[in-house]
Amino acid sequence: MPETATETVPGYQVLARRYRSRSFGEVVGQESIAETLERAIDRDRTAHAYLFCGTRGVGKTSMARIFARALNATESAGEGQAVEDAILRGEDMDVVEIDGASNNGVQDARDLIANASIRxxxxxxxxxxxxxxxxxSNAAFNALLKTMEEPPSHVKFILCTTEPHKVLPTIQSRCQRFDFRPISVPGIAAHLADVLARESIEADEAVVLRVARLANGSMRDGLSILERIVAAADGRLDAELLERVLGVPPEDIVRDVVSAIGGGDLAGTLRAMATLLGEGLAPERALDGIAERFRLLLSAGVCGADPEILGTGPEEAAALVDEASNFEPEQLVHMIALCDAASARVRVSASPRAILDAAVARMAMSERFARAASLLAGDTDTATPSKKKSLTAAESPRTTEASVAQPVTGAATGPKPESTPVIARAVESPTKAATPGKSDPPGDSVTPERRVVASATSAAAVNDAASATDPPAEKAGDIDGESPGPWARLEAAATTPRHRAMLADFEFDRLEGNDLRLRRRDEASPGADWTVSHPESLERMASEALGRRIRVEFVGVAASEPASTPIVEHDVESHPLVADAMELFDAHVVQVRRIDGSPKVEEPVARTERED
Incomplete structure (x- = not known):
């Protein structure tokens, strides 16, 4: 890096020009390429054509000038220094810099070829x-092919491009290609800090690191951003000045938005977003800031408090790790994708604020939008983020019933201390309540699901609650001396939504030997008819739960005919779309209805056509 600005150029020079690399050792982030070119010169193994590829501001043109300077270095001290300075400024007569955008015609290529013959x-x-x-143009490329393949011995070509895929393969095959990598955040930050030190400008470390992140791997962009902040500064560079000059989302407000999202606070999220937009930010800029915050949290949550990876200071890295504990990596990936999709929509929408608020509200309510496939598979652990609040008891009634059935059985087998409450579940329907010998306790209403909360003053009181719940044949509520009871074991075995839905339509009546008798609930779904006519799936589940072959009978229910004929049911279930839906949703066909105007698939003619 030069000690001072180039003295031969009058007037003020921007930082990007004043501190441009002047030797291989000063090039930041491209050490391997610099070392390769330097060794090629030392060993006299330089090629006749080179292709430098990479994004903007990573040092392609600077490296080309440094390479040309090293190739044309002379032993004369005075003249050699003048030549080298002219090359670095792009003003030397023997190092010709051509702008491909303005000299892209075939005639320009012909002029280059004609001048190349001059020593x-x-x-x-x-x-x-x-x-x-x-x-x-393609014509210009084709005109250069022969010269680039066999140029005069005194000619060297150095081609620079940000889009190598647009360079003809025939040109690339005639060059040695070097791909310049984006410069790392620590590399840019170190260079910016060095420039500020040479300019005697004080700046917060957080400001330097944020400018380095905003540069996106481009050193020139980083220096240009720093130039804007320095021009507006009246003393030390701080975060408030950076946000005011660059118009980037304030980090403290973005942190509030993300914190509210992580806590599932919908109102707090919308308030923080309104504050963020109140800073004069466009909706897409606000979403970009939130997405960047999620990216930092993702890196912090997975990689830990590593300042080099996060591009932050040690204190900020530790704070990011603490904040990342409110999220799962899967959530953060999903939210980054949501920000990207919403950002694209708000740019073309007539109501960008509505899309923005809906997007952040969707993130805040992410636990309620669990992945459909996970929920349908009954995998509540993966569908609901473990570090956010889980479903309440009201949202998961089947799990609650299975969990409260255990204390009833335990209470019936032994006394409890007087201070220990016992929760017993009594599941009754109005039909069952009207059955003789099954009257309700005084003051208790008849509901599909009831929970009787009593103080366990004696074992007799618990037995009374159990007798009000279970039929006389199962006085202790267990089977073969085991606990829990048969209904609780069935509920525990219903691990899929399909099985849980089947059990929800019925209530336990009694278990006699291998015969399980169930009673249909009054509020049963239409799928109960299908279960009554097709009890095989329920019998298999009951056999696995109870450890022996079980036959299911339905008390007080006449088996109704299925809604469709066997031919229709077979045809529908064998359809690829229906089969995929059954597999995805773990479902079965309950009813088949023919749309007006559609062919009757149960007709023999249609059946024959399908068989053919």
């Missing part, structure tokens, strides 16, 4: 640096 004036080589070479 250099004062240097060993005549070097052509063609910047943005991908802008040349």
């Amino acid at each position: 250099p004036a004062r240097s060993p080589f005549k070097i052509y640096i063609i910047d943005e070479v991908h802008m040349l």
Whole structure:
């Protein structure tokens, strides 16, 4: 890096020009390429054409000038220094810099070829640096093919491009290609800190690191951003000045938005977003800031408090790790994708604020939008984020019933201390309540699901609650001396939504030997008819739960005919779309209805056509 600005150029120079690299050792982030070119010169193994590829501001043109300077270096002290300075400024007569965007025609290529035959004036080589070479036309590329393949011995070509895929393969095959990588955040931050030190400007470390992140791997962009902040500064560079000058989302407000999302606070999320937009930000800029915050949290949650990976200071890295504990990596990936999709929509929408608020509200309510496939598979652990609040008891009634059935059985087998409450579940329907010998306790209403809360003053009181719940044949509520009872074991075995839905339509009547008798609830779904006519799935589940072959009988229910004929049911279930839906949703066909105007698939003619 130069100690001072180039003295031969009058007037003020921007930082990007004043602190441009002047030697291989000063190039930041491209050490391997610099070392390769330097060794090629030392060993006299330089090629006749080079192709430098990479994004903007990573050092392609600077490396080309440094390489040309090293190739044309002379032993004369005075003249050699003048030549080197002219090359670095792009003003030397033997190092010709051509803008490919404005000299892209075939005639420009012909002029280059004609001038290439003229020997250099004062240097060993005549070097052509063609910047943005991908802008040349196909005719210009084709005109250069022969010259680039077999140029005069005194000619070297250095092609620079940000879009190598637009350069003809025939041109690329004639060059040695070097791909310049984006510069790392620590590398840019170190260079910016060095520039500020040489300019005697004080700045917060957080400001330097944030500018380095905003540069997106481009050193020139980083220096240009820093130039804007320095021009507006009246003393030390701080975060408030950076946000005011650059118009980027304030980090403290973005942190509030993300914190409210992580806590599931919908109202707090919308309030924080309103504050963020109140800073004068466009909706897409606000979403970009939130997405960047989620990216930092994702890196912090997975990689830990690593300042080099996060591009932050040690204190901020530790704070990011604490904040990331409110999220799962899967959530953060999903939210980044939501921000990206919403950002694209708000740019073309007539109501960008509505899309923005809906997007952040969707993130705050992410636990309520669990992945459909996970929920349908009964995998509540993966569908609901473990670090956010889980479903309440009201949202998961089947799990609650199975969990409260256990204390009843335990209470019936032994006394409890007087201070220990016992929760017993009594499941009754109005039909069952009207059955003789099954009257309700005084003051208790008849509901599909009731929970009787009593103080366990004696074992007799618990037995009374159990007798009000279970039929006389199962006085202790267990089977073969085991606990829990048969209904609780059935509920525990219903691990899929399909099985839980089947059990929800019925209530336990009694278990006699291998015969399980169930009673249909009054509020049963239409799928209960299908279960009554097709009890095989329920019998298999009961056999696995109770450890022996079980036959299911339905008390007080006449088996109704299925809604469709066997031919229709078979045809529908064998349809690829229906089969995929049954597999995805773990479902079965309950009813088949024919739409007006559609063919009757149960007709023999249609059946024959399908068989053919």
